[in-house]
Amino acid sequence: MARTTAGAAGARPTIRDIARVAGVSKASVSYALNDLPGVSAETRARIRATATELGWRPSAAARSLSRARAGAVGLAVARDLRLLEEEPYYMRFIAGMEGVLAREGLSLLLSVVPDVDAAVEVLRDWWGERRVDGVVLTDLRVDDPRVTLVAELGIPCAVRIGLDDRLPTGGRLAASLDPERQAFDAVVEHLLAQGHRRLARVSGPREFLHTRRRDVAWDTVTRSALGRAAPVVVADYTSEGGLAATRTLLARPERPTAVVFDNDVMAAAVVAEREALGVRVPEDLAVVAGEDSMLCRLASPAISCLQRDIVADGARSAEVLLEVVLDRVGPTRVSEAHRFVVRGTTAARAPG
Amino acid sequence: MARTTAGAAGARPTIRDIARVAGVSKASVSYALNDLPGVSAETRARIRATATELGWRPSAAARSLSRARAGAVGLAVARDLRLLEEEPYYMRFIAGMEGVLAREGLSLLLSVVPDVDAAVEVLRDWWGERRVDGVVLTDLRVDDPRVTLVAELGIPCAVRIGLDDRLPTGGRLAASLDPERQAFDAVVEHLLAQGHRRLARVSGPREFLHTRRRDVAWDTVTRSALGRAAPVVVADYTSEGGLAATRTLLARPERPTAVVFDNDVMAAAVVAEREALGVRVPEDLAVVAGEDSMLCRLASPAISCLQRDIVADGARSAEVLLEVVLDRVGPTRVSEAHRFVVRGTTAARAPG
DNA sequence: CTGAAAGCGCTTACAG
DNA sequence: CTGAAAGCGCTTACAG
16 A cells, blocks of 8 residues: 555565666665765765665675575574573573664674584584674583683684683683672672671572672672682582572581572572571571572562673673674773672671 | 585586586486476485585575475564563474474474564564565464564464464465363362362463453353353463462452462462462462462472473474465364363362 | 666576 | 576676
8 A cells, every 4th residue: 555666465575676767877875875975965865765765685695695694693502401491591682782783783693502512513604604793602611612612713702701811812702701700809809898707608500600700709708708719519500409409518517607699590499498408598508699680589587689780781782793703802801790689698797 | 524516615516517527417416306207216315315425405585585485484573671570481392393494395484572563573674575475473362463464475484373363364364173162161160079169260361362252261161150141350471460460369358268360470389378368279269370380380289280292282383384374275183182280279178 | 967788696588 | 418598686897
């Protein structure tokens, strides 16, 4: 009805149609529509009007072929589905990327695979077929094969790293900085103020680079506050793993009075199973979660936790990626630090 | 090192290179690599070997342009970020789609936007630029503008619908069937067996088609079990909304002894705030969640709930979409029914 | 400021 | 079975 020329669905107008209708050459159409010099103001306006009238949209494939740009970036999430189950993280991260990408007319390709090796294959395919102009890597592992790959193939890539992390040089790697180094400062300060002296931490798997970052932060801050580094038990982010690690800690002679968990699930599991563990929370055991979520908010007592702006993190990652992709050199983006949110699991207690 | 001919990063080999090296025409290369007739077995093998040796990968853009296929499908998630926060749903759904798409060499484009109107714009862009060959729509609304759009533009599209839902005819819509009609059968039967007679439900927003489906199911099953339809209070999937709706129900003369919530967050909020609400769970109030999650498992008591295989749902959706896209006509895929998982919030009680 | 032409990397009838 | 050629819808030097 409205569309006069396009006709039935499927009959996409091309710049050739616009050129014919507007009485100019294809080249002029291209210049006009891409805001390039080479056409007079009137001609440009006429061409624009014609394009609108015909309902023209550029063909992504044709553009991609002639510009040698995919017009898309990829996010390959490498994470066990079991762990993904309670990960509100990614949808928020993606929503954050979205805003930045939309501004540049870029699409987002997403792949969710169980491990880094599968992710490497996805990256190889994406880049081999030039489906993406660059990729965002999350959940970096120690000696991550994805990082090796992107460096080798020269894939523009954005990662989140800590101040002290070393990345392979060369390649087209951009980083947004994760100021995780200060993550535990407020936590430990708060726990000390509450009278706690025997602190412990239940960490995520050591393969993750951010676990290592937290290791360093934990070591530094507890050493400076207590004279020696407080203990860490490694777990796997699952409720079972968190419970097992906590049992280990509670069985020690130097039984901790406060435990900091690297994620929300482990902390919530401990709070839920406090009776089975034989502790009152927070009276016998203060609990802090390394990530916030509904699990923390709906636990009773509600769980004190570290909080951060994940949507903003996604935006930061997209921004630094675009800079490498577009060969603009921009400053590294530093994300906001974690905020420590005090809730019921670290309420005041008598010094033990 | 290994790659002998490709040279520096960026020097992608094309079928022209293969043709030159193998001493054949580009056409023969295309035939050989696409398993089409027109080349002898030996030639095909030689061409294949050359392609492998050169590290050739098809250019997605070139293929897309000449085949008039994008080689990708899109998923436009239209959901308020606030509600998305606790949605492990999508990552699992996407992982399910992934397996099916990978088999056909298709990529997944993802967009996360706050509402259906924004989603309509995304769909318009994707289809206008032919970035996708089809789309999957989730969280269908009543009179969903996205459905109108895909029908109008003839975008191949997969949706999940109930047995009784009507969809616009025409267009290229495929549906996988959601057997939600039986969702409440086991729940109500179980609650009756526990002695409950005053049941109620706290639903999700009425704009969602699946809320309407549950409305019908609830009406049918409670009417047949109790002689009249049990009451429903509409809420918004948030913890605050769930609590408010529950307060409304508890204030009624016909105060319910069992409440079924359309999602996990509302049920978990009520269990967490049971003291503030002045009820014991399950003694005064049995609670059932319409979706399972860690929130249900870590609540105390753990929350009885409906459970389903979301990864499988994602796979079903991708399958039916591929059938419309590839113009194969296949049977509608029916998903598995919900399972009712009994946990602590519906433990045995004395008849009220 | 404008137009004719070549090119991006594939696919696909059409002749041999 | 094989090759030369046109085409997909854009972009971009290069002449006028």
